[in-house]
Amino acid sequence: MTQTATDGTSDGSAGTLEERRHGEVDRPSSALAKFQNDPLPLDAGIALPTWQIAYQTYGTLNDTRSNAVLLCHALTGDQHAANRHPVTGRPGWWDNLVGPGRPVDTDVFFVICANVLGGCSGTTGPASIDPTTGHPYGLTMPVVTVADMVRAQHRLIERLGIERLFAVVGGSMGGMQVLEWGATYGKKVFAALPIATGTRHSSQNIAFHEVGRQAVMADPDWRGGRYLDEGTKPKKGLSVARMAAHITYVSEAALHRKFGRALQDREVVTYGFDADFQIESYLRHQGSTFVDRFDANSYLYLTRAMDYFDLAAEHDGLVANAFRGSETRWCVVSFTSDWLFPTTESRRIVHALNAAGADVSFVEIETDKGHDAFLLEEPEFHRAVRGFLTGAARAHGIAPPAPAPAPAP
Amino acid sequence: MTQTATDGTSDGSAGTLEERRHGEVDRPSSALAKFQNDPLPLDAGIALPTWQIAYQTYGTLNDTRSNAVLLCHALTGDQHAANRHPVTGRPGWWDNLVGPGRPVDTDVFFVICANVLGGCSGTTGPASIDPTTGHPYGLTMPVVTVADMVRAQHRLIERLGIERLFAVVGGSMGGMQVLEWGATYGKKVFAALPIATGTRHSSQNIAFHEVGRQAVMADPDWRGGRYLDEGTKPKKGLSVARMAAHITYVSEAALHRKFGRALQDREVVTYGFDADFQIESYLRHQGSTFVDRFDANSYLYLTRAMDYFDLAAEHDGLVANAFRGSETRWCVVSFTSDWLFPTTESRRIVHALNAAGADVSFVEIETDKGHDAFLLEEPEFHRAVRGFLTGAARAHGIAPPAPAPAPAP
Numbered sequence: 001m002t003q004t005a006t007d008g009t010s011d012g013s014a015g016t017l018e019e020r021r022h023g024e025v026d027r028p029s030s031a032l033a034k035f036q037n038d039p040l041p042l043d044a045g046i047a048l049p050t051w052q053i054a055y056q057t058y059g060t061l062n063d064t065r066s067n068a069v070l071l072c073h074a075l076t077g078d079q080h081a082a083n084r085h086p087v088t089g090r091p092g093w094w095d096n097l098v099g100p101g102r103p104v105d106t107d108v109f110f111v112i113c114a115n116v117l118g119g120c121s122g123t124t125g126p127a128s129i130d131p132t133t134g135h136p137y138g139l140t141m142p143v144v145t146v147a148d149m150v151r152a153q154h155r156l157i158e159r160l161g162i163e164r165l166f167a168v169v170g171g172s173m174g175g176m177q178v179l180e181w182g183a184t185y186g187k188k189v190f191a192a193l194p195i196a197t198g199t200r201h202s203s204q205n206i207a208f209h210e211v212g213r214q215a216v217m218a219d220p221d222w223r224g225g226r227y228l229d230e231g232t233k234p235k236k237g238l239s240v241a242r243m244a245a246h247i248t249y250v251s252e253a254a255l256h257r258k259f260g261r262a263l264q265d266r267e268v269v270t271y272g273f274d275a276d277f278q279i280e281s282y283l284r285h286q287g288s289t290f291v292d293r294f295d296a297n298s299y300l301y302l303t304r305a306m307d308y309f310d311l312a313a314e315h316d317g318l319v320a321n322a323f324r325g326s327e328t329r330w331c332v333v334s335f336t337s338d339w340l341f342p343t344t345e346s347r348r349i350v351h352a353l354n355a356a357g358a359d360v361s362f363v364e365i366e367t368d369k370g371h372d373a374f375l376l377e378e379p380e381f382h383r384a385v386r387g388f389l390t391g392a393a394r395a396h397g398i399a400p401p402a403p404a405p406a407p408a409p
Numbered sequence: 410m411t412q413t414a415t416d417g418t419s420d421g422s423a424g425t426l427e428e429r430r431h432g433e434v435d436r437p438s439s440a441l442a443k444f445q446n447d448p449l450p451l452d453a454g455i456a457l458p459t460w461q462i463a464y465q466t467y468g469t470l471n472d473t474r475s476n477a478v479l480l481c482h483a484l485t486g487d488q489h490a491a492n493r494h495p496v497t498g499r500p501g502w503w504d505n506l507v508g509p510g511r512p513v514d515t516d517v518f519f520v521i522c523a524n525v526l527g528g529c530s531g532t533t534g535p536a537s538i539d540p541t542t543g544h545p546y547g548l549t550m551p552v553v554t555v556a557d558m559v560r561a562q563h564r565l566i567e568r569l570g571i572e573r574l575f576a577v578v579g580g581s582m583g584g585m586q587v588l589e590w591g592a593t594y595g596k597k598v599f600a601a602l603p604i605a606t607g608t609r610h611s612s613q614n615i616a617f618h619e620v621g622r623q624a625v626m627a628d629p630d631w632r633g634g635r636y637l638d639e640g641t642k643p644k645k646g647l648s649v650a651r652m653a654a655h656i657t658y659v660s661e662a663a664l665h666r667k668f669g670r671a672l673q674d675r676e677v678v679t680y681g682f683d684a685d686f687q688i689e690s691y692l693r694h695q696g697s698t699f700v701d702r703f704d705a706n707s708y709l710y711l712t713r714a715m716d717y718f719d720l721a722a723e724h725d726g727l728v729a730n731a732f733r734g735s736e737t738r739w740c741v742v743s744f745t746s747d748w749l750f751p752t753t754e755s756r757r758i759v760h761a762l763n764a765a766g767a768d769v770s771f772v773e774i775e776t777d778k779g780h781d782a783f784l785l786e787e788p789e790f791h792r793a794v795r796g797f798l799t800g801a802a803r804a805h806g807i808a809p810p811a812p813a814p815a816p817a818p
Contacts (some may be wrong), residue, residue: 044680218645236627
């Protein structure tokens, strides 16, 4: 089911899917902000002297520069939220939510989505070439944190000449970035929408990430992280990591509804280790396609950043301290069947915001689709996003979209 | 933390822990029932012509042979339920539940525990020598099912001259065997105690097992299953498999209580991929110690047997059909925080037994310890087991234990 297409894409580039993906690491088909000898200080105590951030924009920045919305992507996302992906040609990962007339309305807002620091789609990460050696960083790239990602995004926003964002929106690891934006650059965020996220990674979540990292590092083709230099790729390990993680993105109910114990293209079990069950075939497919589109070291770095995220620890043990004096309008969203970031985690955010006296609303969406619901066509969720952003836009003095012309009689 | 002890054990054997473990595969330090040219028919449609089953017993069979209790072990268990393990010297895995005066009282009952078919502690499994080739079976061993395991146990019970078991008791995969005993040999089981189990493996459970199998098979040292012949061992893959599985055996609450986000022997995170968090260190330890004590192919076979288990499918789509006319006394036990076999699965068993008109009681134990609670010191659970077995023993005419002598004044 995986394509090994060698046809060129719209930009005329050629090569295998994997080669074209890898081409995006240093020379992405995206807008690029380069920071040369313009150090980015990192939580690890080091600074990246030269670095870059790749991003996409949608819509038009208004004259007062007051309509910018920053989207923050999740662990395995990228900057291609609402455009065709330059390599796969597929719609963006938030195409159903972002666009003209959609809940994040690009007729009204100027939408920015940047690849995170540590990623592998054009922003500096472990697969990028270290300018001091001419070789990929690999594990010599400093470990980054969610706060580092946000610090890099803030530099991008400054460079774009945007003094204050209208809104920051993101789910899962993207939601962690939203919280970090509100905590660190609160005065520069009018509205914030953290979705399916938490103020810290739980013990169980760290455990799942650790299984994934060990799977990658157990693969002899990982080569201590130097696989790009050595011409190998830890495909099997990364595939196992993705399979384990994928289970956590969906609910037991959704798996039962979608697959149950249905067999894959057969009437009876084979008494062997082929993918007898559809769920096995599905998971294997998730693993093998992921390997084509993601860098293994990036996976280590970004899971680590999530594990390290702990807003309370950053603020004297109290999440509420992160939000004292917050003038941001908050809307926190959770999904009933999300067991990676259950509603209890969202309530913890809401309680902290309330304790800090912030303006916060909370929406729990009833769905059986699990954590990944924030990426799916989920009408109640889309209504909540639209409602929150419309209300905030009005309060912020951003012109609503022109009403659709009446149909011809 | 793992021992590579080379000291002899009580039986005077020498060698590394791993060598001694492997020595148990064909020549176990247990009672052994050998079936030579005495075929065991398997669900896969083949028969094992020559096979063996290794077992331990505790207590004394009474004159009427009416006090035999069969314990069925879980995925990674063995026959050493209540004796010191011949290799590790550690207490048996159900030592807290089984023994003189304990809930499964060896002063009253004659307790039998056999290593399952497909296992690696003396009963025929993929690590055993195939007598027709002189080499380990590896993947040439037919895939076995829970029904096959029970068929083998039934042959053992016959050989021991036991016409009818007083009780069959087991948790998790052991509970599946209890259900299978009740369904297939119901007239030979007076009382049955399935614990933390289900009538079929769910899609999510199959998914976790598939991740584990893929981790093992991704390890180049697995060698297509021929690692024993080739002198390798898929340690890293099996370790990752165990880590992933272990997460499912404990509850999120227990992980949070035990580990939270506590760091391992350090004050601050290291910005690296060492085990910064205690949960990481704990999981790695679970993985590395498991590799010493278990055969990788056995892990594939036994997870497959659990995946295949589906009592309804075996009985025209209706679990109740499995129990029609059952004269067995049933007690079904679940644990509130078990997310591998949640209470809903136990209720499904109870409903089926009720629909079949069977005598069934149901106990849900309130605990935050997750699936593994059945192996732990859990007083309410122990009281339930004791109560059920005592009542059934009375009804079965088995003499209760002599009351303890009054303490000297």
